[in-house]
Amino acid sequence: MRRSRRNGNGSRNDWDERSVSRSRSRVIRSGSLQGRSRGLNGMGISNRVAVGILCVFVVVACAAVRAGSATDEPTFPSWLIADDPGDETIRYFWERADRGELDATGLVDLGTLIFDRGHPDEAIDFYKQALKLDPEMYEAWFRIGLVEHYRGDLNNAEQAYSRCLKKRPGHAWCNFYYGLLEEELGHTTKALEHYEQAFQKAPRLADPAFNPEVMSSRLALGAWLRHYDQDRFDQNIPMRYLRPDELNEVRKSFAGQAEPDPAPTAGPDPEPSAVIAAPMVQPTPP
Structure with a gap:
């Protein structure tokens, strides 16, 4: 059986009202404290978020600065080996280039x-950079073509070879590698034209001992044979003199050896071996 608590002259209802009032006060104070706690926690979270965002911004900014400096500066000094003669040579010329002391060559x-x-x-x-200093430096275009060809970028290689030959059409090495490129692209006629130009200026390029790359071409041998056949034809063409003795006498007279004899009125046909060798024009070096 539940008992009702009474205090002095107060009734049960008065005690219940006082209990309810005290309970409400505790609830209100508790709610107020909880609200303050939530406010403080919210402020703490906001501060942590702000600090985190600031840290991220700083990291991104530092990374951007590093990336900018890496882009502005050449990367090759990082792999140079100290006391290596080849790398020390690179370092020496790189430092001179950085000071602006190197010419295009x-x-x-x-x-x-x-x-x-x-x-x-x-x-x-x-x-x-060499081309900026000397736009007529055809050798720089040739080297760019070689590097692009080496990397397999045939389009850039073709443009570089073409620019080299515009400045020096008789560049034998450039013609040869341009021929290789055209052969790779399936342009047979253009490849043969460049091979012929190369072998005309520098016949040694057809020699595998001097230019091993010629063995990688199926067309270069044909171009060389065409050049060789023309050269052999020029050297062995049967343009013989009909009166070699008379011509030799006249030549000797101009050399101060003797007076020319009168030409004979008649004579036998000359033997095939009676010829005066004519000097041949040799191809110019590349």
Whole structure:
């Protein structure tokens, strides 16, 4: 049996009202404290989020600065080996190039050193710097073509070879590699034309001992045979003199050896072996 609590003269209802009032006060105070706690927690979360965003921004900014500095500076010094003669040579010329002390030829040589070291991108950069100093530096275009050809970018290689030959059409090596490129593209006629130009200017390019790359071509041998046949035809063409003795006498007279004898009124046909060798014009070197 539940008992009702009474206090003095107060009734049960008065006690219940006081209990309810005290309970409400506790609830109100508790709610107020909880609200304050939630407000403080919200402020803490907001501060942490703000700090986190600031940290992310700082990291991104630092990364951007590093990326910008990496783009502005050449990358090849990082792989240079100290006390290695080849790498020290690269370092020496790179430092001179950075100070603006190299001319176009020096920049081309530096690019070739770097390409031999295995960095084609940086090599092309220096070849292009050489062209800025000397737009007529056809050798820089040829080297750009070689590097692009090496990397398999035939379109850029073709453009570079073409620019080289525009400045020096008789560049034997460029004609040869342009022929290789045209052969790779399936342009047989153009390839043969470039091979013939190359072998005409530098016959040694057809010799595998001098130019092993000629063995990779199916058309180069045909171009060389055409050139060889023409050369052999020129050397062995049977343009013989009909009166070789008379011509020899006249030639001797102009050399101060003797007076020419009167021409005979008649005589037998000359023997096939009675000829005066005519000097042949040799191909010019590349």
